[in-house]
Amino acid sequence: MKTLILSTALLALGSGAALAESHMQTVRLGTEGAYPPYNFLNDAGEVDGFEREVGDEICARAELTCEWVTNDWDSIIPNLVSGNYDTIIAGMSITDERDEVIDFTQNYFPPAASAYAAPSEDVDLTGGVVSAQATTIQASHVADSGAALLEFATPDEAVAAVRNGEADAIFADKDFLVPIIEASGGELMFVGDDVPLGDGIGVGLRESDGELRDKLDAAIQSMKDDGSLNELLIKWFGEETQTFE
Amino acid sequence: MFASCADPETLSGLSWLWCYLTTGKHLAFYGAFGTVLLLLAVTAPVALAFGFGGAVAARSRIAPLSWLGRAYIAVVRGVPDIAFFLFFVIALDQGIEWLRHKAKCPDWDQPIRQGSDFVVCAEAKMPLSTSAQWVHEVYGFWLAVFTFALVFGAFAANVLYGAMRAVPQAQIETAEAYGMTRRQVFRRITVPQMWVYALPGLSNLWMVLIKASPLLFLLGVEDIVYWARELGSTKTPQFTAYPHGDWRMWYFLFLLVFYLAFTRISEIVLDRIMLRLSHGQATLGSHKRTGPIGMNKAGPP
Amino acid sequence: MSCYDTLMEYGLRSLGYGERLLPRSDFTLCQQVVLIGSGMIWNVYFGVVALLSGFALATALAVGKASRSAWFRKPAQWVIFLFRGSPLFIQFFFAYFLFLSLKGQVPAFDALTSAWLGAAVVLFFNTAAYSGEIFYGALQSVPKGEVEAADAYGLSGWSKFRRVVWPTTLRLAWPAYTNEAIFLFHATTLVFFSGFPASRQQGDALYYASYFADKTFNPFVPYPILAGYFILLTLVVIGVMGLIGRRLNRHLPDAAGARRRGGFRTIFR
Structure with a gap:
């Protein structure tokens, strides 16, 4: 149960029309689709959950066209580094072990x-x-x-x-x-x-993708700043969940 | 999906079940059956071609070619298919991208391997990262076909190699006596005659191939097992309109019936083909083939 | 740490001896080779146990399927159909559920949900069904002349079967049976992969190979090591089965030729 599972359930995000910029980049977001409430497949077979909303919002703010792809958890990192998708948004905790092989943005979910x-x-x-x-x-x-x-x-x-x-x-x-x-x-x-355990959950990226990381980092920061990230946290994890200061 | 399914909580009994079984997820599940059948239908001839190539190579009089054929048969047959699938597809994908990279971006100056990253220029990506999702899926499907064909081709090569040797020597000698060249003998005598010897082994291989289809899941194709697992697992009310307990048992039961029926139909069809092929052939017991059997082992060591 | 130390610490890790914790960082090639090799113990164990025990049931199934009495024939046909017609993966799944509920009823079945027994039982039935079909096919193609000769010598019943029919059946079935043995050893990799949970990080070769693939994020080292081990194992299986096959054929004038012909005859049926 390992390799890339190119999901049928994806959407090219429609944020495009509003932000019709000439050089929009398509970013493929890899997730597992089996870890509610972080990410799961809804009844229609589409990726849904906290990370779906966060990911869509990050993409909108960073002015990227994004596409969701599901991949089995066990091989989610090998498929990232070999370029089958560009980010991992799959409830992946930031750990030293993983940080040696891939890069993380700042966390979008507090140390849990x-x-x-x-x-x-x-x-x-x-x-x-x-x-x-x-x-x-x-x-x-x-x-x-x-x-x-x-x-x-x-x-x-x-x-x-x-x-x-x-x-x-x-x-x-x-x-x-x-x-x-x-x-x-x-x-x-x-x-x-x-x-x-871990340092919270961040978006995983290839180490060679510094530019993309900066864009996503900025988008996450702006979501933290205006409180929209906290709203999503409360929406998906309830009132008692930890939020960002 | 249907208007009557807008509010599943109010439904009960059969209408609930109807709505449940027609969710988008379930439709994907049903679609996966088509994917599996299509993959099997495409893989079988491709694997046969690989096998034919392997067998001809192994029989070749040119030593390096013969070694290559034998090595292919011995190595690929020796490795469990799961182990092969776990690293081969990524390797294949990277190999293709590497070749495209060499061809399309000659003036790229950065290394391709950066730490653990595999980085090729954007034009060399396969498929391009701007391509629509269906392109990615079709590409993944073909990678799967190729990998399956490579693995099962080795087994097919083994069967065909044995079958070519089983063509009665007397027929070959007769053909030579008529003045046919080696090539002509091969084309006119060996190949047409070998099928009857190869079919039992090949039909067994087909059975094994059917039962290997859950491995598709390893190759990045969302197959029936993936969906059965996903649909059957416990669903809490927060995340679905159709909460239920652990129903994997039922989904797997459905798969079991599917596989049993598919094997049975294949058996019947293959028996018919065998009957027709061996019509007029004076091989012992060929008319009462009782079912497929393991591939013969008379291939190269 | 030298490779010898690694061997001492992890050589029998799959059985629970040596270091309790698996290596966590600074993975060496030696660690991968040793641990994956340690896991091979399980693959060999499952393969050998299932093959030896399955042989007995396979014989019974083959004879049962060839029987004239529906009481013997039907059950044999169904066992063979059920286990040959479904993927091993699904068999593991159902067996695990079944064993769990058995265990709930009768505590004596406790061990069945552990891989060492439960998976061996499933593989036993699986290989017995496949081999049973192979033997059945061979049984059908035992030359009539041999049976008639046995009758002429006044052999009958059990002794005819044991001394004439069965040895010939085995000889005919041997090449196909060798293939089944290879498939069986390959199938043992499914045990922890999709069948039974790995407990205390004691698993088979594939389990450790995927452990390293996960930890090093590099599938290109551990899986080829695993493949190498299996190519060796397959060669050993072919070698051992070949020796037995030669012994089965030893009385025949032209052993090589007879083997070839015999082999093909089984597959025509």
């Missing part, structure tokens, strides 16, 4: 907490079995914590493993878990303390 969810309060988070999506910062964290790591290709399967008892708990982005726990009707609950 990861959390454990489990069917009961009394699970052993450092000695039990904890599931996580393979090759995420959460998976690395679980491997370090001493718990037995059970890895799944998609976050959904990792959740399913807790439901069916394969794993004692799941460790994932808290914002990903919130709607699941709400919908579970008490079957699942947060356990233990939140764990801050």
